[in-house]
Amino acid sequence: MAKRKSEWFEWVKALLIAFALAFIVRTFFFAPIVVDGPSMMPTLHDGDQMIVNKFLYDIQEPERFDVVVFHASDKKDFIKRIIGLPGEHVAVENNVLYIDGKKVKEPFLAEAKKEMMSYQPYTEDFQLEDLPGGHETIPEDHVLVLGDNRNNSTDSRILGLVSLEQIVGKTSLIYWPFERMQILEE
Template sequence: MESRDPDQSYIDGAEAGTGKTPSKTAKNETWEWIKALAIAGVLVFVIRYFVFAPFIVEGPSMEPNFYTNERLIVNKILYDIRPPKRGEVVVFHAPEGKDYIKRVIALPGETVKVEGDNVYINGQLMEQTFLKAALDKAAKEGRPWNTLANYKETKVPEGTIFAMGDNRSNSKDSRDPTVGFVPYKEIVGRADLIFWPVNKMGLVHFK
């Protein structure tokens, strides 16, 4: 058996040849964890504030397609790439300081008119497939889906959209002069995904 000089310093086998003391190795590992967590935190911040954001539906204005307390993921970067399209569901900053969720109906330069359940874009009847079941049910029951006043033909200004709630009889939207046309700069993004409740989880359909 090898004898050791009590006055001589030794490094045991696990540390031999590494050139690192246990305390230095632990410090390096801790620092790597800190860096990884910091990077993850930055990524979460960027995604949360610049790419995607959660949104909670409040009120009945988008029924029967969206209900109170449903959770959505809003794509915040899409409209930096291209303008909104008809039928898309958007979240925007309303004049009263709240965020509204509505559907894009008419685009810049188009004329829009609402007569009862019918919507006309540039004088042509708009197909509302996203409301077909609700419209058919209302017609079968002999009642209108939209009980609010008609909206006379009006041209949508450049850089804005005309948006309405799917629940036409119970929605404060572009038909209301306190809301009016929605400027592009006030649009937060497009609702892309329902993630709560679980039984409704899925992509948002725009047609």
């Protein structure tokens, strides 16, 4: 009888340790997210399941074109691409991205722009001053984010700039559906 209690106790202890480790990993290091909606098409599809790296920005700064998850509100997280970094001026004119007045290529949009530009602009013209907040440059500890589906995305053009505190983490691994499994390229 004592042996059975000891064995049962060991199983309970192992399960508790496993749950504790899973909780710690999910809370502080990695978490799953499901893409909700078309705002990141063609890069991400509605229903894609991804892993968010929650600790990366504790050891390095966000970079242009990182795909990030951020708290858009208390109840909703969004997934978008970082376009502008602190201290920069961002504008789009005639479907061309300008950072501090210099053209910047967006290779992840090349195909989509080709398809759509024949009948409408892929990204409506804007400049940083036109966005909520009216900033001339992106303030410290903030970034400008845009969805890859520029005509159907709630992003910095509507929400304003995103503070680094709002960012949950970077995501680049699609793990489901299986046929879309991939690591996103910049």
